[in-house]
Structures are given as structure tokens and as C-alpha cells.
Amino acid sequence: MSTENRRLGTPVHHETGKSRKEKSSKGNHPLRSEIISWLQILLAAACIAFVLNTFIIANSRVPSGSMENTIMTNDRVIGSRLSYKFSDPERGDIAIFRFPDDESLFYVKRIIGLPGETVDIINGAVYINGSETPLDEPYLKEAMIPEEDMHFEVPEDSYFMMGDNRNYSYDARYWTNTYVARDKIIAKVLFRYWPLNKIGRVQ
Structure with missing residues (x-):
């Protein structure tokens, strides 16, 4: 591949041969997974609270x-x-x-x-x-x-x-x-x- 083609194409990491875009995209996956996990926990907690307050307990001041x-x-x-x-x-x-x-x-x-x-x-x-x-x-x-x-x-x-x-x-x-x-x-x-x-x- 010519020097000119390298300059115009997607930058390639010399050690792995993977593009920086690919590496960046994969690096974001753990954060996205963590956000999804927290959203699932919050949704489950909200559902449990709804069931408790509607059918099991009542609170009052x-x-x-x-x-x-x-x-x-x-x-x-x-x-x-x-x-x-x-x-x-x-x-x-x-x-x-x-x-x-x-x-x-x-x-x-x-x-x-x-x-x-x-x-x-x-x-x-x-x-x-x-x-x-x-x-x-x-x-x-x-x-x-x-x-x-x-x-x-x-x-x-x-x-x-x-x-x-x-x-x-x-x-x-x-x-x-x-x-x-x-x-x-x-x-x-x-x-x-x-x-x-x-x-x-x-x-």
C-alpha cells in the first residue's frame, strides 16, 4: 500500500492492525453495559416498590x-x-x-x-x-x-x-x-x- 493511500484511508494501529474507530467502539461497550444494568436495577426496584405500596404495605404521616x-x-x-x-x-x-x-x-x-x-x-x-x-x-x-x-x-x-x-x-x-x-x-x-x-x- 502506498504512503498516499495510507494517509487517505482509515488510520491503522501498527501492532494490532485494527482501526482506531474499532478500538474506540469496543471500548465503550463496558460503560453501555453498566448503564443498562443500572437501568434494569432501577426498573426492578420501582416495580417492587409499586407492588409493595399497592398490595402489601401502606405508609402515612x-x-x-x-x-x-x-x-x-x-x-x-x-x-x-x-x-x-x-x-x-x-x-x-x-x-x-x-x-x-x-x-x-x-x-x-x-x-x-x-x-x-x-x-x-x-x-x-x-x-x-x-x-x-x-x-x-x-x-x-x-x-x-x-x-x-x-x-x-x-x-x-x-x-x-x-x-x-x-x-x-x-x-x-x-x-x-x-x-x-x-x-x-x-x-x-x-x-x-x-x-x-x-x-x-x-x-
Whole structure:
């Protein structure tokens, strides 16, 4: 090959005989493979997060002090969506549910009244189904300040919710739509994950 043809043609590496373009192209493959691998990992993580949040867990921030001292203002909690797929909500459970007066909002309260029960609030104490013994509520922040007596009749397939900080809780006692339908209860709260120094089970 003449010197002129070499000058006009593709530069050739003298040791390997391969063009610089070929070497450059092959040198980019590891980077491209790494990018593709990371994209696959991110896509898989996004799919897993979607499945978890849609079918298995729910998370919520509690913006007020209505559940103190069980859950403090701005605590973040995780609930199990599966808990109520296989069993009914129970009295004493802390639940994440759609607020009956505005279903675009999610509330966190404790289940007090079950379907078909009556709930009476007399002198700051809660009575279920006309019992002479008030409901045992060791989770309350403080005793409820007595107001006028209240009487509620929980419909079938619905629940009556109250906050643990009774004197500062906007709950079923004051809502326009008093009761939470069974299918509006999203998850049972199990775990607090924020703040980090208070990570642990919630009961």
C-alpha cells in the first residue's frame, strides 16, 4: 500500500492492525453495559416498590397530636394491607383509612366501635353495648374531659374511630359522616419508621 493511500484511508494501529474507530467502539461497550444494568436495577426496584405500596404495605404521616402519646406529631408509620384481607379489624387496632368526610385524605385513628355495636361516652368514659363497665383504654394520653353525653349506633360493616389524645382529637365524635365503612380501611398500623430514634412497633 502506498504512503498516499495510507494517509487517505482509515488510520491503522501498527501492532494490532485494527482501526482506531474499532478500538474506540469496543471500548465503550463496558460503560453501555453498566448503564443498562443500572437501568434494569432501577426498573426492578420501582416495580417492587409499586407492588409493595399497592398490595402489601401502606405508609402515612400523622400531622397532628391526635394520637399522642402512641404516635407523635409528624411521626411516619407503616401499615399492613394484608392484615384486613384475611381477618376483620378489631377493637384497639390502629388503622389507616379514608376520611369519610373527604376520601382524598387518609387518617390514622384507633378502632373503638365495631359493626352493630353501640358506643356511649358518659362523663369522659367509653361504654360498649350498654356495659356498666367502661372500656379499658391504657393507651390514652390523659383522661377525657367530660362533655355532654354522646350515643352512637355503629352500622353493620362500619367502624367507630377515635384518637388516643381524646381532648385534642378530631375524630368520629365530630365528623359529619361519623362511621368508617369496612372497605375504606386501608391497613393496620404496625410499625413506626420515622423519626429514626423511635423506630419500632406501634400498638
